[in-house]
Amino acid sequence: MLTLENVSVSYGAIEALTDISLTVNQGEVVTLIGANGAGKTTTLRTITGLLEPKNGRVVYEGKTISGMATHRLVPMGIAMSPEGRGVFANLSVRENLEMGAYIRNDKKGIADDMERAFTLFPRMKEREQQKAGTLSGGEQQMLAMGRALMSRPRLLLLDEPSLGLAPLVVHSIFEAIDEIRSEGTTILLVEQNANAALQHSDRAYVMETGRIVMEGDSKQLAADPRVKEAYLGE
Amino acid sequence: MDTFVQQLINGLTIGSIYALIALGYTMVYGILRLINFAHGDIYMVGAYAGFLLATLVFNSEPSIFAFVIVLLGSMAIAAAIGMAIERFAYRPVRKYSRMTTLITAIGMSLFIEYLFVFIFSGTPRSFPQLIQNDNYTIFGSATISASQMLIFAVSILLMITLQYIIFKTKIGKAMRAVSFNINSAKLMGINTDFVIAFTFAIGSALAAAGGVLTAQYNPKIEPLMGIIIGLKAFVAAVLGGIGNIPGAVLGGLLIGAAETLVVGYGNSIGIPSTYRDAVAFAILILVLLIRPAGLLGTNVQEKV
Numbered sequence: 001m002l003t004l005e006n007v008s009v010s011y012g013a014i015e016a017l018t019d020i021s022l023t024v025n026q027g028e029v030v031t032l033i034g035a036n037g038a039g040k041t042t043t044l045r046t047i048t049g050l051l052e053p054k055n056g057r058v059v060y061e062g063k064t065i066s067g068m069a070t071h072r073l074v075p076m077g078i079a080m081s082p083e084g085r086g087v088f089a090n091l092s093v094r095e096n097l098e099m100g101a102y103i104r105n106d107k108k109g110i111a112d113d114m115e116r117a118f119t120l121f122p123r124m125k126e127r128e129q130q131k132a133g134t135l136s137g138g139e140q141q142m143l144a145m146g147r148a149l150m151s152r153p154r155l156l157l158l159d160e161p162s163l164g165l166a167p168l169v170v171h172s173i174f175e176a177i178d179e180i181r182s183e184g185t186t187i188l189l190v191e192q193n194a195n196a197a198l199q200h201s202d203r204a205y206v207m208e209t210g211r212i213v214m215e216g217d218s219k220q221l222a223a224d225p226r227v228k229e230a231y232l233g234e
Numbered sequence: 235m236d237t238f239v240q241q242l243i244n245g246l247t248i249g250s251i252y253a254l255i256a257l258g259y260t261m262v263y264g265i266l267r268l269i270n271f272a273h274g275d276i277y278m279v280g281a282y283a284g285f286l287l288a289t290l291v292f293n294s295e296p297s298i299f300a301f302v303i304v305l306l307g308s309m310a311i312a313a314a315i316g317m318a319i320e321r322f323a324y325r326p327v328r329k330y331s332r333m334t335t336l337i338t339a340i341g342m343s344l345f346i347e348y349l350f351v352f353i354f355s356g357t358p359r360s361f362p363q364l365i366q367n368d369n370y371t372i373f374g375s376a377t378i379s380a381s382q383m384l385i386f387a388v389s390i391l392l393m394i395t396l397q398y399i400i401f402k403t404k405i406g407k408a409m410r411a412v413s414f415n416i417n418s419a420k421l422m423g424i425n426t427d428f429v430i431a432f433t434f435a436i437g438s439a440l441a442a443a444g445g446v447l448t449a450q451y452n453p454k455i456e457p458l459m460g461i462i463i464g465l466k467a468f469v470a471a472v473l474g475g476i477g478n479i480p481g482a483v484l485g486g487l488l489i490g491a492a493e494t495l496v497v498g499y500g501n502s503i504g505i506p507s508t509y510r511d512a513v514a515f516a517i518l519i520l521v522l523l524i525r526p527a528g529l530l531g532t533n534v535q536e537k538v
């Protein structure tokens with residue numbers, strides 16, 4: 001469904017990604033783990049067209065999408081919950097969800113999907129009219145994910161959804177991820193919480209300083225001594 | 235007391251015009267963090283567009299119908315010109331530093347001013363009287379002219395419409411989203427270039443309405459008429475809190491009232507009425523010293 005072919009990306013003179021290749025197949029949950037500054041966010045920003053690769057290309061459902069404007073990828077079925085959540089603090093929770101459905105015009109379908117988002121994250125329902133800026137970090141994360149789902153994506157990119165959240169909230173975020181995948185959405189999940197990410201995914205890639213250093217089945221990687229030592233704190 | 239009411243009416247009249255122009259500054263700033271120096275000139279362009287339309291539709295018989303056509307026509311023309319400026323002057327340089335865009339805006343301002351001097355010469359033109367400009371007595375002995383009432387009525391109508399667009403329509407919500415976080419907006423599938431162009435269109439149309447309304451009130455137009463009023467409207471936007479829409483309206487009205495009162499009463503407290511134009515800038519200095527965020531401005535803290 002999504003393939004990165006030998007992608008390199010630079011910020012000015014600094015190369016942040018070097019020769020990255022990865023694949024996400026239809027229906028999978030794939031996770032990308034790695035330490036701070038490894039290049040995970042840069043990878044997602046490149047997929048969504050916020051950055052352009054210097055070399056290589058991004059292919060989605062058979063089409064080269066690198067170089068395309070970000071807003072044109074949403075109607076093709078790509079949505080992202082960005083690092084830091086990126087909710088519109090000056091808009092209400094409901095308006096944030098409406099913005100998630102910006103590309104759609106089917107009023108009925110949008111209303112249904114909003115109900116679905118509220119079922120997935122009941123706390124959003126209680127805070128419907130509240131400004132998103134007044135939500136807690138965990139609630140903002142739920143809103144960012146709910147908002148991304150409002151475009152009915154086929155591929156959902158999540159950038160560190162569990163960052164900075166209490167264990168209980170992390171748990172409900174990962175439950176939501178399982179729920180979203182069970183509805184047939186393909187997910188590329190960036191995480192520093194390698195433990196949870198490996199448990200809730202099919203395959204994984206490990207990044208270090210802009211390169212992919214390991215890849216494989218999530219269960220196998222979780223058992224790999226190198227991964228255990230470097231990322232699972234064992 | 236009566237002269238006070240009269241001064242206030244006159245001050246709020248000019249203040250409404252400042253407010254209309256300040257809205258464009260504040261909206262563009264909100265979305266691009268750009269001070270669009272050419273915005274005052276769009277007010278002038280609006281007045282000239284109205285002047286040209288008036289010579290087409292006006293048959294010397296005052297009529298509110300002719301006025302409405304001239305007003306809407308000049309707003310549409312200014313909107314198109316505002317979008318063209320954004321598209322061909324600002325968008326190409328937006329990817330460089332903010333300073334580059336700012337300098338481009340200053341250049342654009344001078345370009346518009348001297349293009350109009352070149353086309354229309356610097357000689358003032360007389361704007362035709364499109365409506366019957368009668369005077370009415372209110373509050374005992376204060377007078378208000380029909381053109382002043384028109385300024386109030388049209389300004390209020392436009393501000394209500396703007397409020398509706400920004401808070402109730404899809405494009406308005408997109409404008410607020412883009413102004414808060416442009417990358418998140420792109421990820422929603424929002425064509426942010428279109429939203430930015432739309433913002434320029436609305437701001438320019440409001441400035442043009444200000445130009446036509448002023449020309450009805452004080453029928454002398456000339457190519458450099460947008461400079462001082464543009465600066466004052468900018469001060470109004472800063473006073474209200476740049477980026478804040480109600481703030482722009484409040485700032486405009488306050489500056490209009492303050493400068494008229496200085497003209498009216500300044501002499502008695504030792505401020506000559508010739509200092510009128512200095513009032514706005516004195517206020518600007520005070521705001522920057524005391525409350526840089528402006529009256530209604532807040533430094534929104536982003537939650538991470």
Ligand SMILES: Nc1ncnc2c1ncn2[C@@H]1O[C@H](COP(=O)(O)OP(=O)(O)OP(=O)(O)O)[C@@H](O)[C@H]1O
Pocket residue numbers: 011014016034035036037038039040041042043083192
């Ligand atoms: N806008 C930028 N300008 C310059 N360098 C940047 C920029 N954004 C990221 N970098 C650099 O690129 C490298 C990769 O950063 P990236 O944000 O992709 O890492 P990450 O894996 O997402 O880290 P984290 O887990 O902390 O979010 C880092 O060395 C970072 O300093």
Ligand SMILES: [Mg+2]
Pocket residue numbers: 040041042083160
């Ligand atoms: Mg990151």
